[in-house]
Amino acid sequence: MGEWGSCPVYTGRLRKKASVRPETRREWQAIRLPVGNSAPITRRDLFALTFGYLPLAAQPADQPDALSLAEARPVLDDFSAELPAGLSGDPLTAASWQEWATAHDREIRSxxxxxxxxxxxxxxxxxxxxxxxxxxxxxxxxxxxxxxxxxxxxxxxxxxxxxxxxxxxxxxxxxxxxxxxxxxxxxxxxxxxxxxxxxxxxxxxxxxxxxxxxxxxxxxxxxxxxxxxxxxxxxxSSLYRGRGLSLDTSFRPNYGIERSLAEMQSAGLLRQVHRAAVLGPGLDFTDKRSGYDFYPVQTLQPFALVDSLRRLRLADSGGPAVAILDLSGRVLRHVRRAVDQARAGSAYTVQLALDRDTQWRPATVDYWRRSCAEIGTEIEPLRPPPGAAVRMRAVRIRPDVVRLLEPFDLEIVIQHLRLPDERRFDLVVATNILVYYSPFEQALALQNLAAMLRPGGVLLSNNVLPEVPGVPMHPAGATSVAYSNDPDDGDHMLWYRRV
Ligand SMILES: C[S@@+](CC[C@H](N)C(=O)[O-])C[C@H]1O[C@@H](n2cnc3c(N)ncnc32)[C@H](O)[C@@H]1O
Structure with a gap:
């Protein structure tokens, strides 16, 4: 820790000891969880079940659901002095809350x-x-x-x-x-x-x-x-709250995630990850920082996460199941296509670019060199165009790894998946996404994330998030990572634990 400036986990609007109010606890317990699995279970699924990672596709019960007024109440109470127009006038009813939530979901998607x-x-x-x-x-x-x-x-x-x-x-x-x-x-x-x-x-x-x-x-x-x-x-942490929602991604935050996973493991906070979720994996279209377009559009984070979890022995060699939660049709279609092709036996190739004109920290270069090696085979990368100052690696990711992914259309400020207890996530990774939202929206998102995490499960975010009484997510630590010698090129990865 502490490699990249100081990390203010417990400061500002955050409260160190958020207690779960009794009435809120009742609300949580009252959530009706859909049960049952009408999909036929194959021998492969049974094998997977034995090892704790049933592919998420097999579960028709996992449906996105909007936060109810009761679930949103702790956030509404805590932000009562700074509620957005539409929530601040007359006392809210379930119907008026739902109306606002539907309109806000649409506004975010737009x-x-x-x-x-x-x-x-x-x-x-x-x-x-x-x-x-x-x-x-x-x-x-x-x-x-x-x-x-x-x-x-x-x-x-x-x-x-x-x-x-x-x-x-x-x-x-x-x-x-x-x-x-x-x-x-x-x-x-x-x-x-x-x-x-x-x-x-x-x-x-x-x-x-x-x-x-x-x-x-x-x-x-x-x-x-x-x-x-x-x-x-x-x-x-809220800098882009008024900005268009970008899909940009690069390998950088994945190194920060791996470092955080290792530190959480050492701290005894994370043991085995059977079920994980990547919130907003993004697409490497023409990243605003590195910005290349000589290789196909790709997604990186879900694969990098599986790779890191296996390298750290936090997941066994057949897991974990990874839910892809995103509101972007482009991201979801891309992942769906990759999974469909993997079902037909095709691998997924990632091209990993490392700019030559950045003064990378040696540990970042080490990460770039080994990234995805646990889950695929090194192949000849695509050749950069003349004049592009970039080093390349490419890895062909095995179809059995790609098949672990299951995409869900989900907008995290308003929605969560209704999951039965045994299918809640051990880990959710959310980097460079909550920065697009105001603290009020982040608090609603935290409530949605809490609903999908098992007690003791962990959220990793590179933004500091508001701590709200009644939202059962508490700061549990942080990892600070510098990617290069540029003082602005690093991340504070915050660990939030679902209590
Ligand atoms: C800037 S990209 C970040 C990609 C990747 N996590 C990274 O750190 O490189 C933001 C991602 O979050 C998704 N996203 C943004 N707002 C969202 C929301 N409210 N609910 C679900 N996904 C969202 C976008 O579609 C995109 O995939």
Missing amino acids: RLQRGDADSIVNLLLFGTSFTAQPRCTIQQVEAAGGDAEAASQLIRARVRDFAAAVARPGTNERLLFAAGWLHEQGADPVGPAAASRIATVLLENTLRVVREQQEYNRAIAEAKQKEDAAHLFIER
Whole structure:
């Protein structure tokens, strides 16, 4: 611990000793759990059952369910002075709560569209599959000072190549996605005057992303000046609450997760993980930090988690079962396709990129070198395009590992899976997701997470979360990890234990 600054686990709005109120405890016990399994159990399932990891697909009872008013009550009471409009007026009834929750769920899901727009901007600036132009950074566009003309000069050649490529995307999944997105924006890639309409839409969105980035930088700089490290971390933990929901992912947080798992194991907090969940695994489309598009779109975190759990002997060689909880249709379709293909015997290949121009810590490089080795076979990676300063590894992940994943469409602020006790999770991993929400929404999410964890189960999050009386999740420790020598390139991984 302590490698990456100080970690304020018990500070700010957090309360050290949140007690479970008796009435809340009753509410928890009163939750009706669906039981029964009408799906036929195969010999393989019986084998799995013996070892404690029944593939999640076999259980039709695991349905997403919205938080009831009774379940939300501790959070509503604790945030009574800062409730969002729609919850603060007349006393709430079950019906008015449900109405608000349904509308809020819809509002959160609608933020995916703006996240998609951000992904397209990343592809435009960093992509190399559609252009020979050098990669461009947000910082370079920022240096244009929000001046549309200067920014457009900088990215003009890229925009031109992008417009030509989306008109003929072929089988390039990123360009196909971009073409569909442009169509939705009223800039049909093959229509008349397509290039100029595309240029307008891309420039508008690039400037918006740059403006947003400048605001985040300003907020962080202000917090750094005014506050101590603890408050800075709290400020950062909700930084993206107004932003579009991005799907970005890279290998970085997976190293932080492995370190945390090892420390939780040493602390006796984690023994065996039979059932885990990854909340928001994301898709490596064109990550905003590393930003490559020369390999297929991929997901990493679920595989990295299984790999780490097996390496640490926290899961046996046939497990764990891993629920994939996400609201993004793109993420869910991607995982579903991988699982379907694995059922037909196909492996899933991950390409692991390590930038050469980052001053990585040796331990990060070690992790990159061994990542996924427990669950697959090292193969020749795809060759980076000329000029890309990146080292590559690739691992072909065995189909039996891919089949451990089971995707669920779930929006964590409002929903959880109703799970019978024996199917609750030992571990939930949630990195770079709760930062998109306000403390009130994070508290609701914590209540939903508590409903899916077994007592003693652990949540790992790289954001500090509010501690609310009546929400049975308590801080239990933290791991601080530096990925590179950049002082801003690290994570505080907080451990929350379901009491
Ligand atoms: C920025 S990505 C993080 C990916 C990965 N966890 C990582 O750390 O690299 C955020 C992920 O969370 C998902 N997500 C965002 N809000 C969510 C919500 N309210 N409920 C479920 N999933 C959500 C997104 O769809 C995406 O998969």
